[in-house]
Amino acid sequence: MSEIDxxxxxxxxxxxALHATDGTNGEKTFKVLNPNGKHNIAVGIxxxxxxxxxGHAGHYVGGMNKHAEITVTGNAGAGLAENIMSGLVRVKGNxxxxxxATGRGGLVVVEGDxxxxxxxxxxxxxxxxxxxxxxMCAFLGQSGNxxxxxxAGDAFGDSIFELNLFVQGEVKSLGTDCEEKEMDAEKxxxxxxxxxxxxxxxxxxxxxxxxxxxxxxxxxxxxAVL
Amino acid sequence: xxxxxxxxxxxxxxxxELGQHLSKMLVEMTERGPDSTGxxxxxxxxxxxxxxxxxxxxxxxxxxxxxxxxxxxxxGESSNVEMKSNHAVITLEGDPxxxxxxxxxxxxxxxxxxxxxxxxxxxxxxxxxxxxxxFGIEEMSGSHALGHTRMATESAVTxxxxxxxxxxxxxxxxxxxSMSNHNRMRKKLQMYGVEFQTENDTxxxxxxxxxxxxxxxxxxxxxxxxxxxxxxxxxFAVGTHDGFAVVRDPxxxxxxxxxxxxxxxxxxxxxxxxxxxxxxxxxxxxxPEPERVYSWYRN
Numbered sequence: 001m002s003e004i005d006x007x008x009x010x011x012x013x014x015x016x017a018l019h020a021t022d023g024t025n026g027e028k029t030f031k032v033l034n035p036n037g038k039h040n041i042a043v044g045i046x047x048x049x050x051x052x053x054x055g056h057a058g059h060y061v062g063g064m065n066k067h068a069e070i071t072v073t074g075n076a077g078a079g080l081a082e083n084i085m086s087g088l089v090r091v092k093g094n095x096x097x098x099x100x101a102t103g104r105g106g107l108v109v110v111e112g113d114x115x116x117x118x119x120x121x122x123x124x125x126x127x128x129x130x131x132x133x134x135x136m137c138a139f140l141g142q143s144g145n146x147x148x149x150x151x152a153g154d155a156f157g158d159s160i161f162e163l164n165l166f167v168q169g170e171v172k173s174l175g176t177d178c179e180e181k182e183m184d185a186e187k188x189x190x191x192x193x194x195x196x197x198x199x200x201x202x203x204x205x206x207x208x209x210x211x212x213x214x215x216x217x218x219x220x221x222x223x224a225v226l
Numbered sequence: 227x228x229x230x231x232x233x234x235x236x237x238x239x240x241x242x243e244l245g246q247h248l249s250k251m252l253v254e255m256t257e258r259g260p261d262s263t264g265x266x267x268x269x270x271x272x273x274x275x276x277x278x279x280x281x282x283x284x285x286x287x288x289x290x291x292x293x294x295x296x297x298x299x300x301x302g303e304s305s306n307v308e309m310k311s312n313h314a315v316i317t318l319e320g321d322p323x324x325x326x327x328x329x330x331x332x333x334x335x336x337x338x339x340x341x342x343x344x345x346x347x348x349x350x351x352x353x354x355x356x357x358x359x360x361f362g363i364e365e366m367s368g369s370h371a372l373g374h375t376r377m378a379t380e381s382a383v384t385x386x387x388x389x390x391x392x393x394x395x396x397x398x399x400x401x402x403x404s405m406s407n408h409n410r411m412r413k414k415l416q417m418y419g420v421e422f423q424t425e426n427d428t429x430x431x432x433x434x435x436x437x438x439x440x441x442x443x444x445x446x447x448x449x450x451x452x453x454x455x456x457x458x459x460x461x462f463a464v465g466t467h468d469g470f471a472v473v474r475d476p477x478x479x480x481x482x483x484x485x486x487x488x489x490x491x492x493x494x495x496x497x498x499x500x501x502x503x504x505x506x507x508x509x510x511x512x513x514p515e516p517e518r519v520y521s522w523y524r525n
Contacts, residue, residue: 037498056497056511075511077497078481096481096513115513116478134478135516 001029011038023048023067035061037077042070045087059096062089065106081108084125097134100127103144109198116153119146122163128198138163139175147194149202157210161217165210166191168202177213228389228402229255229375229495230482232463233503234470234522235368237489245366250502251494252354252373258402258495259375262388263357264349266340266398266465269368277322280346281329281336282313284385290314293333300328311360313339313348322395337386337423342396344369344467349388369524370470372463374400380427391429393420394436396467401428402495403480405458431456435464449473449519463493471521478516485509491522 004014014032021027024047032053035041039058042051045068053061056074063082070081075093084103094112101117103125110118110127116134119127122141132150142161151169158175164187165178181187192204231251235241245267252263283290294307297316305318314336318325322341329338340347348361354375358364374389381387392398405411405427412422412430420433434456438448445466453476461480464471472493474482485492485500487509492500500506514520 036501037496039498055507056501058496058498075497093511094513096483097478116516 001031002027003031003033005033006036006038006041007034011040014041015043018042018045018047018049018051018068021047021049023050035072035074039077042068045070056093065089075112076110080110081106081125084108094131099129100125103127107194107197109200111200113150119144122146126194128194128200130198130200132169135172136175138165145190145194147191147198147207149200157212159216160212163211164190166194166207167210168207171210174210177215178210179213181209181211183207183209227258227377227379229258229499230389230400230402230461230463230493231255231373231495231499232371232400232465232470232472232493234370234491235489236487236491240489241369242367244368244371245363247490247503248371248373249354249358249364251492251499252358252375254499254502255373255375255495256354259377260353261378261383262349262351262376262385263354264347264374264376264388264390264400265358265361265363266345266347266372266390266392266400267363267366267368268344268370268396268465268467269346269366270344275319276317277320277325277341277343278346279316279322279325279329279341280313280339280348281316281333282339282349282385283336284312285335288312288335293336296332301325310348310362311350313361315346340392340398342392342467345392345396345398345465347390347392347398349374349390350385351383351388370465372398372400372465372470380404381425386424387426389428390465391424391426391432393422393429393433394439396465397432397436397439398465399428399432399435400463401431402461402482403459403475405431405456405460407457411456427458431460431462439466445469445471446519446521449521453517461495468524469521470523471519472514473519474514474516476517482514483511484514484520485511 030051035055035057037058041061043063046066049068051070053072059077060079062070066085069088072091076091076095078096080095080099081089084106086106090109095110095114097116099114099118100108101120108127111130113131114129117136118133119138122144126145128147135153141163145164147166152171155175157178301318308315389400390398408427408430415433460475461482487505
């Protein structure tokens with residue numbers, strides 16, 4: 001295992017070390033000390049690495065991740081796992097706004113709360129939140145799944161295309177074209193699998209599921225301001 | 227983008243270190259605002275009945291000696307002018323309104339940064355580190371303080387357009403964001419007698435709070451009403467004579483982090499500024515929710 005102390009090394013050097021190995025040929029396990037809210041920690045990894053960040057990370061931690069498993073033991077700033085491609089990014093505390101934004105694959109787990117715009121414009125990523133999500137969760141999302149074990153804020157699922165949004169608690173309000181769906185066997189299976197993979201204990205039977213009304217695919221002249 | 231920080235001391239033993247801690251927080255916010263830097267420090271050192279007014283001149287050769295002489299002649303021997311770089315901190319016993327009118331009539335070339343009994347505001351163009359050194363901020367003590375690093379978007383990079391903005395006694399505000407309805411609001415507030423020194427949008431937000439407090443609102447009430455009447459993107463940190471408050475607009479696009487220990491409450495645009503504080507590793511840390519007022523008051 002390699003330990004990198006950000007009190008002594010620059011984030012740029014840390015990321016260079018993480019990019020220099022693919023996990024099969026070289027160091028595989030990394031521990032990052034004293035992150036102290038620094039930005040861009042462990043971004044752009046392209047190998048099967050195991051990275052633990054001990055403390056609070058700043059913006060964009062785990063961004064563009066491919067293959068790696070990244071854990072933040074504290075909180076994460078804005079843009080956690082932004083544009084994640086695959087792998088797993090886990091935060092033990094809370095995350096700030098636009099968690100998992102534009103993510104194309106992989107799994108993002110926030111064990112605490114995720115703030116506003118969690119999963120904005122997501123395109124295939126799965127996101128599991130142990131607590132609550134703020135307003136505009138999954139806004140403009142195209143595909144993927146979001147699991148919220150607590151409550152969801154205003155305009156939940158606004159203007160989504162093909163997503164499953166699972167919520168155990170209350171939804172403050174639904175966004176445009178988002179509606180409750182029937183929890184069929186396929187959706188229940190997706191939820192059960194995501195809860196299991198996230199390690200967050202919750203009974204899938206307590207969740208409701210929301211999805212797109214599919215009214216936004218075609219232009220409606222009635223909506224135009226003439 | 228701008229950086230804002232605030233520090234409210236709960237344990238009086240730490241008051242002597244206020245300037246030192248605020249300085250570290252501000253330096254961490256350099257990348258968010260390299261254009262100009264400003265600091266508001268609240269310190270109770272003035273004796274009862276004494277007021278404190280801070281004024282600045284951007285003219286390099288300004289004759290502060292003559293100014294000091296005029297202050298003494300007008301307000302008597304008990305008045306005092308202490309120079310901090312190009313800012314004059316005037317302390318005297320009297321009515322702050324009279325001193326403000328005197329400044330306005332006799333020294334329109336000066337810009338008044340603050341007026342009250344325990345507030346002092348210093349602001350200047352330049353990087354946080356340079357401005358902190360110029361004013362000796364690290365040596366300053368006090369009960370609470372706000373700081374701002376500015377990346378100008380709405381109006382020019384000038385000393386007078388730097389934050390914090392103060393429009394009322396002991397009230398000041400720092401802002402990350404941009405206001406949308408400030409021109410109309412400025413006109414409305416001018417009708418109610420609020421005076422403005424610049425064309426800056428943030429000064430209007432400070433003026434709005436001044437007006438509401440004059441109308442009898444508490445700070446919490448004024449900020450809550452502001453969610454309806456102040457349009458734009460904002461995270462505000464606000465200081466009053468004995469209070470400290472943080473709000474984010476309902477959209478909540480501009481960042482903010484709060485942290486609290488038994489010794490202090492801190493606010494910053496990003497956690498890395500809070501990480502510099504003693505005990506930060508065990509502080510309760512959270513992101514303030516949009517459209518909610520967070521406030522603390524001295525006992």
